[in-house]
Amino acid sequence: MARSIMDPRFPSTLRRWREKRGLSLRALAPKVYLSKSKLQNLETGRTVPTVEEAQRLDATLQAGGEIVGLASMDHGVRRRAFLAGAGLAAALSHAPPRQSRQVGAEVPVKLVQRTARLRRLDDYLGGADTWRTYAAEVAETEARVKEGVYTEATGLALLAVLAEQAQLAGWAAFDAGLWSQSDELYQMSLDAANDAGDQALAANALIFKAYQSLTAGDVSAGVEAATAAVDTAGDSVTPGVRALLHLRRAWAHAIAGQAWDAETHLGLGATAITGYDDRAEPDWVYWVDQTEVDIMTGRCWAVLHRPLRAILTLEQVLARYDDTHARDKGLYMSWLADAYLDANEVEQGCDVARRAIQLVAGVGSIRPYDRIGKVVNRTEQYGDLPCAVDVRTEFREWSRQRQLTSAATPGRQPIQPRST
Numbered sequence: 001m002a003r004s005i006m007d008p009r010f011p012s013t014l015r016r017w018r019e020k021r022g023l024s025l026r027a028l029a030p031k032v033y034l035s036k037s038k039l040q041n042l043e044t045g046r047t048v049p050t051v052e053e054a055q056r057l058d059a060t061l062q063a064g065g066e067i068v069g070l071a072s073m074d075h076g077v078r079r080r081a082f083l084a085g086a087g088l089a090a091a092l093s094h095a096p097p098r099q100s101r102q103v104g105a106e107v108p109v110k111l112v113q114r115t116a117r118l119r120r121l122d123d124y125l126g127g128a129d130t131w132r133t134y135a136a137e138v139a140e141t142e143a144r145v146k147e148g149v150y151t152e153a154t155g156l157a158l159l160a161v162l163a164e165q166a167q168l169a170g171w172a173a174f175d176a177g178l179w180s181q182s183d184e185l186y187q188m189s190l191d192a193a194n195d196a197g198d199q200a201l202a203a204n205a206l207i208f209k210a211y212q213s214l215t216a217g218d219v220s221a222g223v224e225a226a227t228a229a230v231d232t233a234g235d236s237v238t239p240g241v242r243a244l245l246h247l248r249r250a251w252a253h254a255i256a257g258q259a260w261d262a263e264t265h266l267g268l269g270a271t272a273i274t275g276y277d278d279r280a281e282p283d284w285v286y287w288v289d290q291t292e293v294d295i296m297t298g299r300c301w302a303v304l305h306r307p308l309r310a311i312l313t314l315e316q317v318l319a320r321y322d323d324t325h326a327r328d329k330g331l332y333m334s335w336l337a338d339a340y341l342d343a344n345e346v347e348q349g350c351d352v353a354r355r356a357i358q359l360v361a362g363v364g365s366i367r368p369y370d371r372i373g374k375v376v377n378r379t380e381q382y383g384d385l386p387c388a389v390d391v392r393t394e395f396r397e398w399s400r401q402r403q404l405t406s407a408a409t410p411g412r413q414p415i416q417p418r419s420t
Contacts, residue, residue: 005224008320009041010042010045010067014043014061014067014214015043015062015304016043016059017066017253017322018043018061018249020061021061021062028061031060032060034412040082049113054067054068055256056363065117078249084414087199102150103149104150104154106152108161109156110130111141111161111165112204114137115137115164115165116283116286118130118133119286120418121325122168123287124324125363125364126327126363126364126365126409127175130134131172131175131181132314133142134168134172135169135173137165138166138188141164142326144158155308156195157259159192159198160192160193164189164282166185166188166189166205166246167186167189167205167208170185170186172325173248176364176365177366186209186275189204193205199232199234199236200238200282203241203245204244204284205231206229206243207248210224210225210226210229210252211248211251220256221257222256223256226253229245229249230245238281238282239277239281240281240285240287242275243270243272244288246269247266247292247296249262249295250263250269250296253300254299254300259304261308262304263300266296266300269296270297283295291320295332298310298314298317299337301339302338302342303338305342307340307343310336310342311339311340311343314336315336317332317334323359326360327365331368333352333356334353334356334372334374336352337353337375341378346385350361350388353379353395354391356372356396368418369398373395379391380392
């Protein structure tokens with residue numbers, strides 16, 4: 001059997017899913033054809049799993065691909081193993097058809113679980129590949145809300161699911177450059193969350209709206225929405241949600257050039273992530289951790305033109321950031337390249353930009369293309385400097401390949417760059 005390269009998060013993730021399913025090591029062992037001692041070694045990081053072992057563990061614990069996604073032979077195999085473990089073929093089909101108008105209490109629970117499974121695809125695929133699937137989920141749940149027969153409690157749960165799904169679909173549409181669709185979906189999410197009385201989801205919808213406004217250049221609207229998000233959540237939300245909101249508000253202040261406010265909310269986000277709460281975090285903040293704190297800190301210092309702080313932070317965190325998360329890593333590298341250019345380290349900036357281009361080639365997202373394009377445009381000031389010429393040449397070739405790919409793929413809408 002093939003031996004895998006284990007992500008350092010694998011042991012804690014395996015333990016978390018085992019405990020979530022209420023299984024002891026002794027109870028899990030026969031289900032996955034492993035010994036208790038082997039499982040114990042896997043959970044402590046003393047043993048590296050094979051891909052086949054990771055797949056059995058993922059399937060048995062119903063982890064939706066999260067476990068197998070952290071263990072694979074190499075980056076290419078990890079990507080394929082994740083997609084297989086997550087059941088991509090099933091996940092990319094429409095939601096199960098409604099059998100009747102009657103909606104039982106179990107339906108929202110199943111939809112939340114399905115949404116969590118679909119959400120993991122965003123770690124590996126761009127919005128151009130996922131947004132239609134996510135939008136189909138929204139349409140199905142919206143039909144249940146409008147046409148179904150259910151109790152008041154089930155209705156509120158359905159509205160919360162709709163809010164969550166609309167955020168996911170809106171994010172994918174935004175990532176694909178379909179901003180009118182994402183704007184509509186974010187508003188739908190906000191309305192549904194408010195109707196459901198879910199402060200955390202309402203706050204997150206506002207954060208999505210803030211992020212889109214900032215990217216579109218409407219900085220005042222972005223800061224206003226991010227501030228409203230933190231205020232909407234208050235102190236009632238879980239630590240992970242609070243961390244996410246403060247980090248995103250810090251980003252809004254950084255874009256606005258408000259360094260003191262940005263640093264304040266970075267600190268609040270970093271503090272929140274270490275907080276304890278006996279309530280379960282919502283699945284939509286599963287990715288918010290210390291790495292995210294570090295990434296956002298580096299990005300904020302980069303846009304605030306504090307290159308020494310930005311470079312130190314981003315170099316450290318990107319060194320441990322997996323290449324299989326190509327879109328996100330490529331985006332973060334673009335801010336590192338910006339910081340190097342701000343520090344007048346032109347060769348390093350160009351080198352990082354070139355590596356980002358190579359990393360995100362083929363990813364169905366407009367955002368890396370836009371961001372890296374801005375970095376490449378900055379190299380014009382360096383004229384015929386060889387590293388600047390090289391990165392501009394590589395970017396032009398990437399642009400040409402993107403156009404050819406869009407034209408050659410039947411049924412796929414070309415993703416066009418837009419002004420931001």
